[in-house]
Amino acid sequence: MVRLAAILIAIVVWGAAEASFGALPHTEITVYPDGLAHVTAQVEVDPQEPSFVVGLLGTAVDSFVAVDEDGVLLAAERAGVSSMELETFGSGLVSISYDVHDIVSKDGRIWTFSLDIDHEYTLLMPGGAVIVGMNAIPRNLDTVGESVRLEMPSGPAEISYITNTARSVEPVAPPATPAPDDDGPSGDSGTLMLLALPLAAGAVGAFLAIRARSRRPGGPAPHIGEEPEPLDPEAVFARVPGLRDEDKEIVRYICENGGEVSESRLRKKLLRPRTSMWRAVQRLSREGAVDIIKRDSHNQIRIRREGGPQ
Structure with a gap:
């Protein structure tokens, strides 16, 4: 009986947390050539709750806007380092948008998009960007003009790319594969993972090039693996x-x-x-x-x- 009561209490607490934080959002991220990322999301919330807390994708955030399904601007205030509390006033669907400055970094000529969230999202890369590596396989990819659009799964993801300001990128040597132990092939799984990541990145680039050619007959292939011209x-x-x-x-x-x-x-x-x-x-x-x-x-x-x- 005591165990049943504990289970019921846990279910009630979990349900309250879900109502407070809203359902998993539909998120779209647009990365611009200067490293700024613009985030838009729609979140279903409990209309009986006066407010809820939404998590942000970074800590350096500005231009935050939240509206309900009728386009009415909602009051919002920072609830933590990477969260905002919204006054929903009985709304069932909330649309949010903001700029985030710390999910894209730059090291020399290489830009890196890095994110780890618990739901899927759409990522639109900068126009003309050249993808040079990634550690997560997208569920789908497409092109929008000169931009690559990726349907990314939940979990950690890092995507390295260069923009049309980069003149050249020196090849990065693959990590050294550790020698297997004498006792047996215990390190085989790690070796296979190291080999699989470059192959997966190459497969993504090849698929994108073939798809773009089929959509734009006679036109140029998308900017994967070629150097764009810098601006002077x-x-x-x-x-x-x-x-x-x-x-x-x-x-x-x-x-x-x-x-x-x-x-x-x-x-x-x-x-x-x-x-x-x-x-x-x-x-x-x-x-x-x-x-x-x-x-x-x-x-x-x-x-x-x-x-x-x-």
């Missing part, structure tokens, strides 16, 4: 003469970070007030140096190439 700010200055010094600083930063960055990232890195940065970006757009691209609740600023949109 001096070429922009030659094409658009007479730029102000502060505007040239913006152009240089964008070129050094893949040719496309968010406006909020520009403000933080160059320490410009919001209004001053907005005016500078508008001025660069009028003069034909950049394009302003609306994405969700923020602007992406992209270097305009010769022959690009006017």
Whole structure:
């Protein structure tokens, strides 16, 4: 009898925790060339609960927005290092979006996306990115324009890639395979795992190339295993003469970070007030140096190439 009561109490506590934190969200992550990641998710919550706590995918988070199914903005406050508490006011479905700065890192020319969560998610890589390694096999992959879209499983994942600012990438030697013990093949499973990871990454690249060719007859294959051309700010200055010094600083930063960055990232890195940065970006757009691209609740600023949109 005591055991039955304990089981019932555990079930009630588990159910309360599920209602407090909501169901597993449908999550989409977009990674931009400057390393910024934008997260959108939809979470089903208990409409009888006044609030719930949602976990964040990182600790360096800004531009957090939460709305209910009617588009009403919900109040939110930080509940922990990587969580937010939302006042749902009886809503059954909550949509959230935010920028996160610490799930993508850079070492030399190599960028690395790293994440470990308990549910599946969709990952859109930067346009023109070249994947050079991964430790998790996606459930599905596709291309969206020049970007690779991956359907990732739950659990830890690391994806290494280069963007079109990288001129060359030196090959990375595979890890040395330890010699088996004299007593028997106890190290065989670890050896097989070391061999399987490079083969899996190669299979993903081959599959993506074949799929892209079948979707774009006669067109170029997606950017897997080939070097994109870097951006030269001096070429922009030659094409658009007479730029102000502060505007040239913006152009240089964008070129050094893949040719496309968010406006909020520009403000933080160059320490410009919001209004001053907005005016500078508008001025660069009028003069034909950049394009302003609306994405969700923020602007992406992209270097305009010769022959690009006017």
